[in-house]
Amino acid sequence: MSTTLAKKETITRKWYILDAAGKPMGRTAVQAANILRGKHKPDYTPNVDCGDFVIILNAADAVLTGNKLQQKYYRRHSGWVGGLKEVQYKRLMETRADFAMTLAVKGMMSKNTRDRGALKRLRVFKGPDHIHQAQKPEPWTMQ
Numbered sequence: 001m002s003t004t005l006a007k008k009e010t011i012t013r014k015w016y017i018l019d020a021a022g023k024p025m026g027r028t029a030v031q032a033a034n035i036l037r038g039k040h041k042p043d044y045t046p047n048v049d050c051g052d053f054v055i056i057l058n059a060a061d062a063v064l065t066g067n068k069l070q071q072k073y074y075r076r077h078s079g080w081v082g083g084l085k086e087v088q089y090k091r092l093m094e095t096r097a098d099f100a101m102t103l104a105v106k107g108m109m110s111k112n113t114r115d116r117g118a119l120k121r122l123r124v125f126k127g128p129d130h131i132h133q134a135q136k137p138e139p140w141t142m143q
Helices: 025-037 089-095 098-106 113-121
Strands: 016-019 053-055 074-079 084-088 122-124
Touching: 016 025, 025 053, 025 074, 025 098, 025 113, 084 089, 089 098, 098 113, 098 122, 113 122
Parallel strands: 016 053, 053 122
Antiparallel strands: 074 084
């Protein structure tokens, strides 16, 4: 049995639009991560970056299920003593919903150089408008 392996030179990248309005943030992040990695393609090769571009619209309207708005926190540390900063997800979704969606997609990807490069093909917008009309993106239907 022969296996088709994608080569870096033969990869064609398409643009897809995901609408996050009214959908759980995690479900949208999984779909975006799979498209960024190229897992939807028949010639997917794990060691080759063969993914596509993803535009996520309406990130501010994404839904966090359960009590995550009150109980979940985004934490970062400066490295200094007492340098822990915490932001509740309710406030994060009000002020920086695009950043929260990017964090969710980043969490769904592998932690290696190939997938860090794939994250550069992710574009997240708070509202329904985007600046990538010239790329002729296709709408992606959630599965």
